Amino acid sequence: MATWTVDAGAYADSLEDRAGRTTKAEEIRAQIAAFREAELTGRTASGHRYLLPGARREAAWMRLHTLEEEVARSYLDDSVVQAEAEEHVRRELPREQARTWSEKIAGSRLSTGAREVAVDALHAAHEAATARLRTAHAWRTATMSLSALLVVLAGGAVLAQSRLGKDTFVPTPDGVEMPAWALLLVVMVAGVVGATLTSLLTIYALGRRAPKDIRWFDPRPAQVTVKLATGLWTAVLLVWLVGGGLVTGTYTSLTSVLIIAVIGGFAQESVTHLLDKVADTLVVREVDDGTAGKGTA
Incomplete structure (x- = not known):
C-alpha cells in the first residue's frame, strides 16, 4: 500500500474522532465512510477507477480538505476552529496573505461570523496546498x-x-x-x-x-x-x-x-x-x- 494512502487513512480516522464533537456527527461519519470506499480503494463514486495514480492522490487530497472544512463548520468549539485556521494559513500561505488572514480571524473573534471567517481561511490554505501538490505532480510527470x-x-x-x-x-x-x-x-x-x-x-x-x-x-x-x-x-x-x-x-x-x-x-x-x-x-x-x-x- 502506498504511503500516502496510509496517511490519508490515518487522517480520516482523526476526522472521524473529531466528528463526534460536531452537530452533524452521523452525517460527517457517513461522508468519511464514503471517502474510504472511494478514493482510498482507487474507485470513484461512479464506480470507475482512476487511470493515473496522481489523479487518485489529488482527489483524495481535495476530499480530505473538504471533509475537514465540513467538520470545522459544525464543530462545537469556535476557538478550536480558529486556532486550526491560523495554523493552516501560517503554514500554507505566503507571508503577506497569511498575515491578512490572521488579521481577519483575529478581528472576527467576537462577531457572529467568526466561524465562517475561520472556515474561509481554512479553505484558502487548502487551495494553496492543493495548487502546490498539483505543481509537484506536474514536475514529476515532466521529469519522468x-x-x-x-x-x-x-x-x-x-x-x-x-x-x-x-x-x-x-x-x-x-x-x-x-x-x-x-x-x-x-x-x-x-x-x-x-x-x-x-x-x-x-x-x-x-x-x-x-x-x-x-x-x-x-x-x-x-x-x-x-x-x-x-x-x-x-x-x-x-x-x-x-x-x-x-x-x-x-x-x-x-x-x-x-x-x-x-x-x-x-x-x-x-x-x-x-x-x-x-x-x-x-x-x-x-x-x-x-x-x-x-x-x-
Whole structure:
C-alpha cells in the first residue's frame, strides 16, 4: 500500500474522532465512510477507477480538505476552529496573505461570523496546498517523461550505430577491437555508473536536498532517475569531445575511455541542477498529511 494512502487513512480516522464533537456527527461519519470506499480503494463514486495514480492522490487530497472544512463548520468549539485556521494559513500561505488572514480571524473573534471567517481561511490554505501538490505532480510527470525520452534516444543511438559502418558517436581508441555500437553502450553504462554515484550522494547520502515531508510527494526518485538518464548522454558527449580532439587531451585505451565516461556521468550534475532547484521549491514547506498534532491537512 502506498504511503500516502496510509496517511490519508490515518487522517480520516482523526476526522472521524473529531466528528463526534460536531452537530452533524452521523452525517460527517457517513461522508468519511464514503471517502474510504472511494478514493482510498482507487474507485470513484461512479464506480470507475482512476487511470493515473496522481489523479487518485489529488482527489483524495481535495476530499480530505473538504471533509475537514465540513467538520470545522459544525464543530462545537469556535476557538478550536480558529486556532486550526491560523495554523493552516501560517503554514500554507505566503507571508503577506497569511498575515491578512490572521488579521481577519483575529478581528472576527467576537462577531457572529467568526466561524465562517475561520472556515474561509481554512479553505484558502487548502487551495494553496492543493495548487502546490498539483505543481509537484506536474514536475514529476515532466521529469519522468524527460528521463524516458533520453533513454529511448540512447537506445536509438545504439541501434543506429550498429547500422553505421564507422564510429559516429564515440571514436574507437587504437588497439581496441570492439564494435562501435558496443563501445557506445559501454560508455553509456559507465556514464550511468558515474551519475549513480553523484546522484545518490547528493540526493540521499548528503541530504542537502532532503525534503521535510515525503508522505504525499517525494521528488527524490524522479531526481535520481533523470540524473541517470542524463548521465549516459553527458558521458557520450565528453568522450566524443575528447576523442574528437575538440578539447585538450585524448584517450589511448579502453580504460581511459571508461574513466572519461564516468567523469562525464559526474558532469550531469551541472545539467540537472535546474531541475533540482525546482524540486527544492516544491518541498520547502511541510506538506501536511493530517497525521500530526490534531490531524490537520
